[in-house]
């Protein structure tokens with residue numbers, strides 16, 4: 043499998059075929075071959091135009107990211123594009139599959155672009171902490187306008203062919219045969235048509251500024267987002283050559299920043315996490331028809347996620363009213379698919395109050411209340427009606443998968459599939475094999491994730507799996523800080539300043555304090571008496587302050603706004619007094635240090651115990667499920683960028699703060715600094 047570019051000819055048109063399986067990633071070898079073949083084609087007798095096309099299933103789907111950690115090597119992409127633009131004859135890009143990043147920039151260096159239906163084009167570089175570096179920020183605005191280019195580039199939008207045609211990102215969609223139609227298009231192009239020479243389309247006054255403002259806020263003011271906006275902003279205002287040079291300089295500076303490295307780490311960690319940890323590759327069972335038991339918050343969300351992805355769903359709930367509520371919620375959301383899409387999705391949904399309706403399902407996901415007795419009963423009943431080859435999954439947050447599997451006669455076909463709320467929005471899915479789970483069942487769990495467009499991460503069958511276990515340690519550390527002197531809004535502000543989407547107390551108010559309260563009461567007897575226990579959340583719940591849904595929790599909620607509450611302040615101060623803790627001011631730095639150390643320590647334990655297989659798996663869970671800032675690379679990548687002695691001390695302090703029962707991770711042994 044060597045990377046190559048083949049030169050063929052169709053009469054008077056040269057055809058360059060880019061061949062670098064599996065996705066024709068743009069690499070040094072491909073760039074060098076392109077440069078050589080472009081020159082060869084230009085020197086051939088009787089050739090009037092050229093076509094660039096990809097071999098296999100795609101055009102260039104992106105650049106070879108493995109090159110990004112290394113020094114840049116010639117020839118670089120701008121040189122290849124300069125060769126296309128400097129050629130005497132016109133070049134046409136023939137796109138299929140994906141033409142993304144450098145692939146689409148190469149197409150922008152051609153004189154026309156034609157795509158097969160189903161192609162996606164775009165500039166996703168900003169998702170990796172960089173900006174397009176081979177003309178993307180300078181050329182796309184000349185086709186679509188500066189204001190429209192801002193979200194396309196800053197949001198890394200992947201644009202379908204029909205929309206790309208409407209926007210002007212491509213010139214034509216092939217009706218039948220891409221190659222022959224591209225050749226015909228190449229013959230019809232007379233003279234060169236450099237995108238960089240175009241004047242950007244007129245836009246309403248202030249349109250660019252408005253788009254820029256929105257994108258900067260969405261992009262959390264990260265440096266690469268601001269750089270992309272700045273580069274787009276100069277289009278049409280400065281000479282093209284200056285614009286291209288400034289873009290390249292920004293690209294080169296950004297690609298070696300810690301932030302870009304961290305985002306590349308998450309990219310690779312997500313890819314690694316998407317495959318089951320298995321000794322050998324096992325073929326999954328089909329996942330076309332999904333059963334969902336429980337039509338509540340999670341069950342309805344899971345059903346919706348599956349319907350949106352074209353699966354058939356059987357939704358069962360023992361409570362007719364709950365079933366109807368779930369169906370109505372699904373129905374309302376499906377409206378977004380438009381009249382035809384919604385009708386098709388509704389036709390794939392059947393609802394029932396009888397578990398027997400699950401008989402035809404490939405995979406059945408249970409999402410009834412979090413009660414071991416109820417789960418066991420439900421699994422025994424599902425086992426009795428499900429096909430012998432059906433896989434049975436539980437969405438339990440905390441219960442033992444082995445105990446659930448033991449309620450069936452097929453423990454090998456049972457696993458945990460832990461979704462996050464709202465299940466049709468959140469991408470994360472923890473896939474939890476039990477002791478008896480077969481390789482094929484596990485592979486099928488990953489196939490469910492793929493079918494639903496979720497990011498799977500394999501987790502061990504231990505309390506709280508990966509995410510809730512670490513989050514519990516984090517939340518506890520934040521509660522200690524309330525007793526030590528901070529107020530909820532101070533803790534939240536410090537962690538939001540670190541980059542969390544929301545602080546822990548704002549999150550608690552959003553998801554509801556009552557669920558955790560119920561669990562604390564259930565588990566009260568098993569609590570280690572040495573553990574530091576903060577009673578503040580219990581006091582709030584006793585006052586009926588369950589969070590947003592009751593209008594009050596850690597905050598008062600007025601018209602969707604969370605307002606710090608003096609009643610909570612009084613309650614927090616009283617809690618400190620009751621334990622004779624002298625309150626003192628906690629700086630943002632201290633709050634961040636203590637909260638992050640608690641996360642890192644628990645993440646280390648999760649790894650030591652084998653609940654997570656790799657440090658990257660922890661990072662993927664925290665980034666995708668818990669609002670940990672992606673640009674830090676997740677907690678363990680972040681830890682790897684810190685001073686080892688300082689972080690080890692901080693983790694020891696965090697463990698001490700939680701009580702003598704709290705274990706300490708040996709971070710050095712985990713190798714997080716060996717990258």
Ligand code: NAI
Pocket residue numbers: 335336337338339340341358359360361364365408409410411412413416420437438439440460461462463
């Ligand atoms: P919910 O209370 O909203 O829904 C549970 C549904 O199950 C109700 O509609 C109820 O009528 C139905 N049900 C109860 N017993 C049944 C039975 N014997 N047969 C059929 N249906 C029955 O609960 P929620 O929040 O959706 O949680 C469901 C599961 O998902 C729990 O195990 C929970 O721990 C887990 N989970 C919840 C998350 C959340 O944020 N709410 C997140 C991740 C997992």
